[in-house]
Amino acid sequence: MLARKTVGQIIALHIISVFLISGKAANCINKTVDYKELLKGSLKDTLPNIPLEKFGNKYYYFGAIYQGNFFQAMQYCHYHGMNPLSVESVEENNFLWEKLKPFLGAGEYHFWTSGTTLSDAHWVWLATGRPIIYANWFPTQPDNAGNNEKCLEVRYVPASKTMMWNDHVCTVPKHVICESSQASCVSS
Numbered sequence: 001m002l003a004r005k006t007v008g009q010i011i012a013l014h015i016i017s018v019f020l021i022s023g024k025a026a027n028c029i030n031k032t033v034d035y036k037e038l039l040k041g042s043l044k045d046t047l048p049n050i051p052l053e054k055f056g057n058k059y060y061y062f063g064a065i066y067q068g069n070f071f072q073a074m075q076y077c078h079y080h081g082m083n084p085l086s087v088e089s090v091e092e093n094n095f096l097w098e099k100l101k102p103f104l105g106a107g108e109y110h111f112w113t114s115g116t117t118l119s120d121a122h123w124v125w126l127a128t129g130r131p132i133i134y135a136n137w138f139p140t141q142p143d144n145a146g147n148n149e150k151c152l153e154v155r156y157v158p159a160s161k162t163m164m165w166n167d168h169v170c171t172v173p174k175h176v177i178c179e180s181s182q183a184s185c186v187s188s
């Protein structure tokens with residue numbers, strides 16, 4: 001019971017801080033920024049303008065520099081006027097795989113999404129409030145290891161040519177992919 005209360009309190013605090021942070025002006029996007037430049041060490045200490053990829057009416061930011069826990073990842077996306085990723089179709093999944101390949105190369109990256117089962121036993125995309133219907137879990141996942149894996153990460157693993165999902169501990173720092181339908185935030 002104590003652990004349950006603690007988790008609830010943590011969630012409440014993070015939700016409050018998310019709203020506070022999302023009230024700030026969003027940093028917009030400079031599409032001329034080179035991905036490779038962003039990944040260089042000299043830019044890691046600064047808050048970079050973020051290049052976006054477009055699929056349908058959505059824009060995506062591949063956050064391969066910043067790392068935070070599930071809640072911090074959400075704050076990070078909100079700060080930029082976006083939401084953490086919701087992978088809602090095989091087409092969206094395939095788009096991400098094709099775009100991440102030239103961006104990330106051979107490195108393995110783990111990205112937080114908006115997927116969570118914190119609220120109850122069902123998986124939902126927190127960014128949309130909708131249940132997770134399309135799914136791309138690794139074969140043995142979700143396994144809720146240690147009864148403590150309540151958040152959904154996408155694992156980009158080029159060595160095995162996979163980009164599949166795993167449930168993981170929400171407090172572990174990871175990169176994040178952000179998604180938005182707000183084209184107004186894009187400067188060309």
Ligand SMILES: [Ca+2]
Nearest residue numbers: 086087088179
């Ligand atoms: Ca989506």
Ligand SMILES: [Ca+2]
Nearest residue numbers: 143144149167
């Ligand atoms: Ca797992």
